[in-house]
Amino acid sequence: MLLVASVLAFGPLQAQRGASTLRIAAAAIQQLDPYKSASNDEIHAFSLVFDPLIILSKDDFRPAPHLAESWENPDDTTWIFHLRQGVHFQDGNEVFPEGEGREVTAADVVYSIDRFMKVSTAFTLGEIESVEALDRYTVQIKTKYPDPFLIVDPNRLARVVVVPHEAVEQLGEDGFAQNPIGSGPFELRTFVPDEQVVFARNEDYWLTPGVDRVEFVFIPDPTVQNIALEVGEVDVLPYVFNIDTAQQLAQNPDIELYGRGGSYRGIGFNVQKPPFDEWEVRDAVARAMDITGAFRAVVGEEFGERAYGQVPPWVGFGYDPSLADLRPYDPEGAKAQLAAAGFADTDGDGFLDRDGKPLRVDIKTIAGSQTRVLTILATQLRELGIQASVVPLDTAVWAADLQTGNSEVFFDYSFAGTTGLHALFHSSAIGRTNTHFYSNPEVDALLDEASRTLDHSERDRLWKQAQRLIMEDRAAIPLYFELGFSAVNKRVKDWVVPWGGLYLVSLENNVRIED
Known part of the structure; x- marks a missing residue:
């Protein structure tokens, strides 16, 4: 009431x-x-x-x-x-x-x-x-x-x-x-x-x-x-909790949306789980999807920004749109790369397999507008011969599966705040916030140094360097930054x-x- x-x-x-x-x-x-x-x-x-x-x-x-x-x-x-x-x-x-x-x-x-x-x-x-x-x-x-x-x-x-x-x-x-x-x-x-x-x-x-x-x-x-x-x-609604609601409220002439900050949305890999412990497989999956097309179809530039790294523009350091050069959309190249890694349709069912096991990309996710983006991307993967699906879970189950390593591919989400890159990818956070189970000593050293650096320009350089290494390792596939809004009577x-x-x-x- x-x-x-x-x-x-x-x-x-x-x-x-x-x-x-x-x-x-x-x-x-x-x-x-x-x-x-x-x-x-x-x-x-x-x-x-x-x-x-x-x-x-x-x-x-x-x-x-x-x-x-x-x-x-x-x-x-x-x-x-x-x-x-x-x-x-x-x-x-x-x-x-x-x-x-x-x-x-x-x-x-x-x-x-x-x-x-x-x-x-x-x-x-x-x-x-x-x-x-x-x-x-x-x-x-x-x-x-x-x-x-x-x-x-x-x-x-x-x-x-x-x-x-x-x-x-x-x-x-x-x-x-x-x-x-x-x-x-x-x-x-x-x-x-x-x-x-x-x-x-x-x-x-x-x-x-x-x-x-x-x-x-x-x-x-x-x-x-x-x-x-x-x-x-x-x-006032201080926070609008999803893009669908924001898009609906934006149509009301008596309501104004105020944007500020937001969250990171991506696809994460548990890099210790086969076959995603292989760089070639993670890279091929990333290249196989038209992420920009899916982003524009569901979110659009009014309510988000295409992401090429984990650090968003509102953090103030580490934001690096030049990472786009690591994310070419190349489905045919992806298919050739998987073939070189030993994947082929050996049983004629239309899907790639290796050593009798199909290549599956089952993306565990929670409720939200990202489900529509992930569904588009999963459809693209299936068209390329990869058995892909979107698996909706209760938030508590999703989080527990990620932290315990009971996931291979998952909706990668974070507040995208100041220390988000450290929380998601530093090895000290494995099993807590680093649900990629990703460890790179060079990345750890850069993040540690940046975390002790007061000079803004130097911290920005170190954060970008660490982020580029993470993205080169394909520990995650950035999708987009979802903007945060308040909805306010005009x-x-x-x-x-x-x-x-x-x-x-x-x-x-x-x-x-x-x-």
Whole structure:
């Protein structure tokens, strides 16, 4: 059942500001402690209450100032952050009475980072040696090794919002999770888990929020969320979960799609499983498919980008479209290569075999628009004499099969974030995120060096070099990058798709509603 958001009546001053209520669709919100959740809905909600040191820029995903006005590296393992002065914790609550919200200081940042490292259930900062307040507005973080990902990865420092110790101490862990207090642009007004979450503008915020109220409208079913947006019961779907839905919503003249980031889609091989432990077989399969044609037929340039490597353009380093030179579409050459590897149709059934075994490419996948792309590609392989099929699985079964090595060919999917290449192909991740069971010491060395390189240009060079080796080894066949979207009523202006948090008010944007 839809929870219909109530519309507030605004006074003359509020109307002059153009203020209103922003209604955001959500499936479930059970708690609001910012360090104890990886749920998108909960992250979106508590991001309104708190401020992080940095956010990732809406334009290039690079770290941008927020509570930290600036930072520098006096050496490769030291980060010094200079805080914005005059920012206060929210008042008018049971921790800070009206007019007594105290200033956010470096000591609060130290407390918050220490608490994050102790209680975070989903994210990590990496190898932190020490965190110290150098003075009231200066924080020093020392890392065990040079760590460029501390500030560029959306799941590292960008996840650490600043928390007042008094709120945790006075309310307790459980109380704080139900009644969060921070320094952010909105204050919690009502919280009934999975039923109602309402925030009001923080009138003392260091920027002026463009809306007075934010309500999360609980709609567990994604299909019903789409309908709610189209009929005007909600203003925003923060994430559109598949291309089919995005294509449908794009036809509505009252809805605007905001794109930002996305995910990598490919075909992966377990390179330890015969016959895919042979480079010639993996290469032939890659050359046999018209990937560009399948991509255009299902996804198209409006909703994705043809991929030739694993690193997408929004990561900021390692993106390399020149890898296209490794991906020629050459079905006849592929067939000849398989013949040279000993495959032939020895029994006249129209399919290639070797030593009495057919060449099978059974692609294990989960639900999603990629199934249509994979079906087109499997059809092309069958036309070439390869017994290919698409095998849909429950997500848990698919993931377990990949991690245990119970797959030969599979839908290769990742968040495509900052460290995605390392997660998918470094040998240290075999059996966890490296489900290709791929190991190349040269690739490992390059990724390790890049992961300790602060210089952006040098890290870009190393990441590209490692990625080219991986693609030359044919550990995977990149298909496309599927773009991520928010679907937003056109009355809503200046929306930014969430990335490491939902920021309605920042130095780069200020969400408002224009009737």
